[in-house]
Amino acid sequence: MSKSVYEEIMSLREALTTYNYEYYVLDAPTISDFEFDQKLKRLEALESQNPEYFDPDSPTQRVGGAVTKNFETVVHSHRMYSLDNSYSREDLLEWEARMQRILGDVKLEYVCELKYDGASISLTYHDGKLFKAVTRGDGFQGDDVTANVRTIRSVPLVLKGNYPNTFDIRGEIVLPILGFNKMNEALIEIGEAPYANPRNTASGSLKLQDSAEVAKRPLDCLLYFIIGADLPFNTQFEALQAARNWGFKVPREAKLVQDMQAVFDYIDYWDVHRHDLPYETDGVVVKVNSFSHQQELGYTAKSPRWAMAYKFKSEQAESVLESISYQVGRTGAITPVANLQPVLLAGTTVKRASLHNADQMSKLDVRLGDTVFVEKGGEIIPKITGVNMSKRTSGSTPLVFIDNCPECDSELVRNEGEAQHFCPNYLGCPPQIIGRIQHFISRKAMDIEGLGGETVALLYENGLVENYADLYDLQVSQLLPLERMAQKSSENLINGLQQSVNVPFERVLYALGIRYVGETVAKKLARHYKNIDVLAQQTEENLIEVDEIGIRIAQSVVSFFQKQENRILIERLKNAGLQFEILSDETHFVSDRLAGKTIVISGVFTMYSREELKNLIEAHSGRVGSSISAKTHYLVAGENMGPSKLEKAKKLNIPILTEGAFAEMIKN
């Protein structure tokens, strides 16, 4: 009996490892996400019932959880070198000639690879298992980021095939452009400043303290270099293939070529086609294929003599900085924008580039009249990457960030630990007012038909609305005199507003534009409290009891409802008929057996998934708490729950239920 459980666990692990590999390494899944999740759940359940079979390399462990306060310094077994750069065919031909002088007149084969733009990483494997992951650091020693790297799905935790007992493999952690843009969309949605570029976001992710947070980021790991004693191959190209066989992600774009002309062809091809790749590259790396040649060539103080990076001419242009404008977002965040002399860049005319924030501005030390370099990365807005100092005229002075809001003249504030300046004039600053109304009517919020962002601005400028509640007082007769508003479009607008009384509470809550309350958080809060009046009464302490609500969100919610003006707005919206509570059939109301009870669930369960448990608690009118406190009424404990939680529950005398006992409790 116990043998067959063990066998099932092992075969599920093996199957899931394979599916994981097919999905994340080969980009060629063979089963549906649903089937995958079913198997993963089954494995989770079996593992929690049979903790003696725990394995840190199990596919169930990819979600992270380990927290690293200080990253330990690790000395690299072999130094992580840098690469020499070349920028032209001449540079590459000179490099070849230098090598021929050392090697004599041998025929050199080359491997051409793409130069992935991310954060370098060195992975150590012992007996086919990931042992350590270390950042490049200064090349001699780096930071141990193993807990974080273990969550990256394309990093194999267990190898396959015929691998050496011990070796290091190096590569680059990248954030593919699609994933990066998704992360930014989510930030913009909650009114936050987006990340500047994929590379910095990738390296920043490696240094996050909470590995569960890293697990949520769509990072990828691309490998290119194996180091070890007695490796079973003699060339770089074979090494890449071997790494693939062991389960690593090694991009197929790598190519073995016979001469420098073929290297040029490779470069020319990818200079054009790199924009079709899922991740960013800033060049090509050319490597001598033969290990014996590599050995003879050796290293300079900084880099291998047998490898050379070729940097693509970045799609860069030079232009003159004419002025800086400061944009005010809906949350009051100020973004400095460079106004440039129009210049052609990658097929479009560029007139503006983002400078992100005050720190970025002073780091670049851009000044009015400077000639600056502009580049287009994977992002939509071009960026300034530097100043052409040779063209700086004397007498220029460093730019000073503004002290007052360009729109309403309020004095700006900058909160500790934040990069962005803010205009605090919540009620009187026009772009904030318009921005909030635009957010209110946007697609994921109230989605009001017949009303768009430009019309909102028009309504505001004509004194017809000053907040989103004013929308519901509008009359067709007031709209008619406006530009572009005919009878029909005016009626449509009013109709759209009337229709919006059917929008469910969670979207109305999101529409209110409370800072940090995005779509998902709004859903959580709406389902938990069910009613805006209940939500409005909560303290920060209560709010952080809710699953997935942190202190930052809690503070923001409390301060929103503290403001008299917001309470008045909500009252008016209620009178207009908007939904401010969840009707019981929406939550699949079953009973009120758990009314008034806060229940924390912890550990892994067999009868229910965690999500099902949460739904059950809510269906019986209870609340799901996120952490154990004096306000917790019950703890439903599964397998593998943290000992500290258990201890806390015991100390506070909180009844601890098994899932079976919980099922009894909600029965009949």
Ligand code: AMP
């Ligand atoms: P640099 O930082 O400009 O000196 O470039 C050297 C870095 O390029 C290395 O440390 C690697 O992290 C990175 N790199 C990216 N792709 C490759 C590749 N295919 N082969 C070698 N190094 C690469």
Ligand code: ZN
């Ligand atoms: Zn302002």
